[in-house]
Amino acid sequence: MSGYITEEIPAEELTRQIEQARELGDSVRRLVTATVVTDVGEEELAEARAHIDAAAEILERSRIDSSFGLRFNSDGRLRNWGNAVEGIRNPLAPPVEFHAEADHVWAEFDLGPQYEGPPGLVHGGVIGLILDQVLGNAAVNAGSPGMTGTLTIRYRQGTALGPIRVEGRLDRTEGHKSFASGTISTADGLCAEAEGIFIMPRWARGLDASRQLGVGDA
Numbered sequence: 135m136s137g138y139i140t141e142e143i144p145a146e147e148l149t150r151q152i153e154q155a156r157e158l159g160d161s162v163r164r165l166v167t168a169t170v171v172t173d174v175g176e177e178e179l180a181e182a183r184a185h186i187d188a189a190a191e192i193l194e195r196s197r198i199d200s201s202f203g204l205r206f207n208s209d210g211r212l213r214n215w216g217n218a219v220e221g222i223r224n225p226l227a228p229p230v231e232f233h234a235e236a237d238h239v240w241a242e243f244d245l246g247p248q249y250e251g252p253p254g255l256v257h258g259g260v261i262g263l264i265l266d267q268v269l270g271n272a273a274v275n276a277g278s279p280g281m282t283g284t285l286t287i288r289y290r291q292g293t294a295l296g297p298i299r300v301e302g303r304l305d306r307t308e309g310h311k312s313f314a315s316g317t318i319s320t321a322d323g324l325c326a327e328a329e330g331i332f333i334m335p336r337w338a339r340g341l342d343a344s345r346q347l348g349v350g351d352a
Contacts, residue, residue, distance in 0.1 A: 245295055
């Protein structure tokens, strides 16, 4: 399966690259937020565009010819920096860092104005995106990874922009199917809950467990 790449990067160098990737993603995410809410004048917009275009030209001097994919290192660290939910170099991804406990996965982070649907509320599709990821991560954390087969979401109330908490856990397995559930909540209480079925594809069933649709911790 293409997109699964093994790279041998010395541990110290990889740590440095991780920090650089995180800083770049955070800087561009700040730019995205500013773009949504800016109220500057025409001249300032033109000045900003010139700087943005110049930055893009610098970054495009050297680039990979495909998506980032999943990259494995000999020390066990896995990089999914392009992931749409937790990719540290993807400014479209929320500023999320998942934490794995013995029986569940969770994260607390802020969703800014670029994730708005109804005024002041998070877009329902973004809610689905995050729940899909946390349920999948919960399956991986429990040793039963898979790709999303079905995802059922119940929206209990609007999710206000700002701080949220997401949790996911594996409920059970049946053969190559993993059944997971999770929630999104804010200070106002439960906002959405989901159930999902994750299926290990045939091509991945013979892979080493550490490379079966893994998620990164970097």
